[in-house]
Amino acid sequence: MSLRSDPFFGLPAFLAAAAAGSFTAAAARLGVSPAAVSQAVKSLEEKLGTPLFIRTTRRVGLTEAGAALLARTAPAAAEIIAAVEDAASVHEPSGLLRLTVPRMAVPLVMEPVVPALRREYPRIAVEVAVEDATVDLSARSFDAGIRIGEYVERDMVAVRLSRDITWAVVASPAYLAARGRPEAPQDLAGHEAIRYRFPNSGALYRWEFERDGRSFSVDPPGSLIVNDGALLVSWARAGLGLAYVADIAVDAELRAGQLVRVLEQFLPTTPGLFLYFPQRTQAQPKLRAFIDLARQVLRPVR
Structure with a gap:
């Protein structure tokens, strides 16, 4: 040819x-x-x-032409790959499962689930890209992603992996001993915040609170800015300032007394972590195997 x-x-x-x-x-x-x-x-x-x-x-x-070609061919290529893998895995799930996950999901989902998946389905290879930025699954040839529920697009199939998230403002005992404990969101003006910058937009995250059934946000002062959740938690643990985080991301630090929650009565609760993927990919045996095993492994947490 x-x-x-x-x-x-x-x-x-x-x-x-x-x-x-x-x-x-x-x-x-x-x-x-x-x-x-x-x-x-x-x-x-x-x-x-x-x-x-x-x-x-x-x-x-x-280039512009390259982006246009990618937008048209990536979904079709994913369909072809899925069809081939389906045909090859009639008896046992196999193939490469590519996942995009936020850093928060590494200890909560990836560390417990992937070893179990490899033991149960050795013919499934796994590639995980750890990134907090929003990702176009088709354009990047990912089979599925994990994100906090409110950031999952509405046209995606979503499978719950964790309980709901209650957001938390945390600090080390040493920081609170030195700077005092804020009693209301307006007190943050006199504190040092560790700020998070969104990887995609570059915007700084405004801390979200609730009072008397109404939501509002605060832009706290802070001289430390980061786009990585793990480093943000590490700096808070080191006493460098207050951090706004998901409670499930700092559960171990809270239980160990390395971090302490403040302003608890003002913090909202939102949907937790979800596995998401286009509807056309949900029949793939490798993805179904991951979903079923994740539900088993994470059941106590969920």
Whole structure:
């Protein structure tokens, strides 16, 4: 079959490079050389008559034409991969399960579930990308993701993994001994907050509270800013300031007395962690196996 007559020529390399942001990483994923990926993409660009990537020494980014091609082909490629894996796993779930999860979900979900999954279904390979930013599952070729319920898109199938979250303002005993304990949200003006910056938008998170049935937010002062939840908790534990976190993310620190909750009567409760995925992928045996096992392993927590 000639290059012109083969509609799939170069597409695997294109999709892998688009998802990884690098020809080298795409080559590792495909099991070929970076030169082979680069040549395949170049041939596809020549066939289409337009560049698909903007190349730099460190990274490749999509052109407008590349982004348009990715938007059309990524969902179809996911369907093809799922169909092949379904056909190959009639007797036992198999294939690569790619998940995007926030750092909070690593100890709560990934650490207990994945070892059990590997023992029960050794033919399922697992790739986990730990990132707090919102992710387009199809564009990045993920089978499913885990996020806090309020950030899951409405058109996704969602499976509960944890109890609801009660948000918490926490600090170390040493910090509270030195700076005092805030009694109301307005008292935060006299304290040091450790701020969280959203990875996607770059906006600073405003701390959310409730009083007399009404919600309001506060933009507290703070000279420490981070976009990683684990580092935020570490700094709070070290006595560097107050932190606004999900209670399930600091349960161990609270029980050990390393962190103390304040302003409890003003904090809201929201949906917990959910596994989410497009409806078309829910029949995949590898994903069904993960869901069923996660429900078993996490039942006491849920």
